[in-house]
Amino acid sequence: MTDIKPNIRLKKRYRAEVRFKIYCASALAIGMIILLTLISSITISAIPAFTQINISIDVQLEDDDIQTFKENPTDVSWRTIQKKSIYKMFPEITSRSDKRELNKIVSTGAYLEIEKFYNRNRDLIKQTNKIYVPAADDIDLIIKNLTDRDLPENMRTISDKQLSYLDTMIEEDRIKKSFSWRLFSNGDSREPELAGLKGGIVGTLLTMFVTLIISFPVGVLAAVYLEEIAPKNRLTDIIEVNINNLAAVPSIVYGLLGLAIFLNYMNMPRSAPLVGGIVLALMTLPVIIIATRASLASIPPSIREAAYGVGASQMQVITHHVVPLALPGILTGTIIGIARAAGETAPLLMIGMMAFIVDIPTGITDKATVLPAQVYMWANNPERSFEYLTSAAILVLLVILIVINLLAIILRKKYERRW
Amino acid sequence: MPDMPDENYKIKTNDVTVDYGDKRALHGINLNIQSNQVTSLIGPSGCGKSTFIRCLNRMNDLIMGCHVNGSILIDNTDINLPETDIVELRARIGMVFQKPNPFPKSIYDNVAYGPRIHGLTKNKDDLDHVVTKSLKRAGLWKEVSDRLDASGLSLSGGQQQRLCIARAIAVNPDVLLMDEPCSALDPIATAVIEELINELKERYTIVIVTHSMQQAARLSQKTAYFHLGEMIEFDDTSTIFTNPKHEMTESYITGKIG
Structure with a gap:
């Protein structure tokens, strides 16, 4: 081999490496610029509303x-x-x-x-x-x-x-x-100066409560059954494929399901966080199941063997070792699913939660609306002041979502991988 | 094989076959293991020695599509029957794995886990006593007595493996199965573990899978040589290493195959 050839190749390789790093960094930069533009434009137009x-x-x-x-x-x-x-x-x-x-x-x-x-x-x-x-x-x-x-x-x-x-x-x-404390203490109104977000905030919290109560235990137990207990055969394969498909189903389909089953067949109250929460729980379930299964599968088999080796029963292996170790991943998946549900409007349209509701709900069967629905309705109002109020509502929704995601990060850090 | 009265065998296997789906991993193993001895299983990779040792505490049940046939008598009870209580069996037959696998918990909790789930101790003092005793027997007490609350994962590899041994003996088993317990350790840690195994055989029947023929020669009284799912030869360790009857055994221990 000559002296020059590897040298040229080396330089070429270094240049390629530098180019690659620049591509990656600029991809990140583009994303950051778009995000910053979005958030700053919303914040600027939201300021007058406060x-x-x-x-x-x-x-x-x-x-x-x-x-x-x-x-x-x-x-x-x-x-x-x-x-x-x-x-x-x-x-x-x-x-x-x-x-x-x-x-x-x-x-x-x-x-x-x-x-x-x-x-x-x-x-x-x-x-x-x-x-x-x-x-x-x-x-x-x-x-x-x-x-x-x-x-x-x-x-x-x-x-x-x-x-x-x-x-x-x-x-x-x-x-x-x-x-403008009214923005947080009033319910919705046709008058911009009287309109507030409290109805939407309380409605969102109630709906998310119902969603979490249903989707977390059902999702985690279903995932534990599929991953840890069920035999791997054609039936579980079919179930797995279907769960993955459900995660990709357009959310309005869940709304139609809720309308047909919960409202028309079971006669549950219209526009209620109870029904909204159930519909969003159905939508969130596949996300939680998939995240939980991935998290359970990532637990090294040596931990299971160690527990079985000292004579733990299957339930003890799962509840003492596998699930606690998988908890960070399970919680992250759950919170991502809940955050997605908190920003959802389409399924709620079908069950009447996208409505002008002035009263602030006090329970899960009261008529209520949610923040994203309120954003949508305010954006449709003709008064110019609603333009600023809409931005303010988006900002409040973003803050709630950021808080939820922060919670996910904190929980993940707290129960970090320890093996 | 020396003539022994039946009851002196702790473990008797009769025509044990193991299938992974369509693939047969063990072809009719007949192996009798005596109490309070170290029996080592040697052979090239993939010969079925780990598969065999995992039959003895039904660990193969965890593997999808794995079928074990034949009878495995431990204390003259067939453990390979569907009605066997696996939890109780695994408490009697402890196991130490190739890679040290302490739980991501404190040293104390690692050892206390077995006694806790089996309800072996009445109170905290009792449990403390069992933990201390097990750590002492595993030769780890002096190194960790002042930091029982530290994570089991903060220990070195050799210490972790001895912690796993302490965890296994804390439930007071009769038999200890060791699946290449030293393969992830350096020679010094290996020497410590080997010394420990030598002491432990006073109390327990030990079956050890090893890749190191020197280790088999140093530690065990009996050695079985496996090859491609068959047990080729089983005899006193000294006989196997000095005067093997089978040509394949000789090739393996002299380094011609394996």
């Missing part, structure tokens, strides 16, 4: 209102009180149409804040109180500079008159920007 513009109005209850409030608080017409208080702030406005426009500056749900205030502070009933109420969604956008107020009047939802009233309020220092 603050809320409030307007203070001076409320003085009249004598008959006080009387009614003392006798029967639910009969008080808070809506009328709201209107009167606002009109009092602008005594110069007299025409009906102007008054109506003035009243539209605050949210249609503003009276709820007044009601809440008086129910909490019964001793302040006789004096004039400064109460902050949410601004209407288009006013909210004007103050956050998300709507251009220099547009011609016919191109914006706010009239010039409303703008002048608003400017007076700003001069009187009645406008306050605060963190």
